Amino acid sequence: MALRSNPTLRQLRLGAELRRMREQAGLGGSQLARALGINPAHVTQMESGRTGISVERLRTIAALCMCVNEPLIEALADIITDRDKRGWWEEYRGRLSQDFLEIAEIEGPARGLSTYTMAFVHGLLQTDAYASAIFARSYPRLPGHEVELRTAFRLRRQHVIRSGSTPFAAYIHEAALRMQFSGAKVQAEQLGALVEASDQPNIAIRVVLFDADTIPLPNENFTYVEGPVEELDTVQADSGVGNLLFDAPAHTARFRSLLAQIGSAALSEGESREFIRTIQKDMERTHA
Structure with a gap:
């Protein structure tokens, strides 16, 4: 062979x-x-x-x-x-880096997903305009066709939660709700999309406020991916040089503990929804 x-x-x-x-x-x-x-x-x-x-x-x-x-x-x-089954992300092999494909590959069969972000809304919840704005601000600057390709890939990834079959818990720091990548209008639309997504039964969105004092270090933006058994759980963390993947039991246990800390500090789903609406209204007044 x-x-x-x-x-x-x-x-x-x-x-x-x-x-x-x-x-x-x-x-x-x-x-x-x-x-x-x-x-x-x-x-x-x-x-x-x-x-x-x-x-x-x-x-x-x-x-x-x-x-x-x-x-x-x-x-x-x-x-x-399942080794002969091709995931949809294989269509992008040779067009996008391995980092993009790996994220989709671990999300696809996930039994559940939990995320924590501080500077931006997680990719699985981003609007078209918001995602495009983030990729357009890459440095060095990406050409337009690359921005379009990456945005299309990111939006396609969202099917994993939009289908309703995968439980998704998104913890979002208040900073990410206020950070603007392409002006108040795009941010207001993104906040409105968060409110709509939070109505889906498989999606839980909870906000961590600025004054929360039990959250991890500022560089901890991560996705916890539940496998079919706990031993096959995986954590994907952001870094300036690409994705970091962790699957050793000690690492996954650490991130489960971090999620517990974040969950204890975050607003409830209902409180988070109202808090997001408040910021959305402020953004809408800004660009009215």
Whole structure:
């Protein structure tokens, strides 16, 4: 079987979980290879996502590694059986960077999504004009066709929550509600879209006020993605050089704790809706 040159994020995650399973059993790569009757290099290739495995081999590895977490094994088996299914984001491969595709890939099968943003409204809730304004302010400046492409991709991502099948909790700092990327009119329209979105049963929008004193550091803008089992949860965090992805248990536990802190400090959904309406009215008066 030819080795993959560019494994997908799910293929990489499967490999990482195989490695984690082996390490938790205290086995080295050579030991597992000997037990499987394969070359140690093959173990490295499986764990790096460069070659696929069958569900039968997955179960053999789980048994050799003394893994009795059947829900996790079943979730990994689903990744294997879904390997030939192409996500809609594959249409953009070669046109957008890997960072864009990875975000869509982890959001697509999510059991639930929770986000926290401080300077902007999360992409899954952005209007066309707001998203375009953000991309247009990139530095160095992007050409117009790139702004249009990225905006179209971002709006298409929103189907994951607009369909109503994925629970979505958005924690938005007050700064993001007041930050203007293209004037008061665009911001007022964005705030109105937030109010409308908050009426959907699967979408919860809660505001963190300026005076909240139990929130994380200002650079913590992140999305917590719930997998089919907790062991497959993933966190995507923003950085100035691209996406940062975390899936180690210690990291996901840290971000779950951060979400709990933010939730304890945020306004309720009803209070948040009214607060957003108040700012929206102020913005509307500004550009009237």
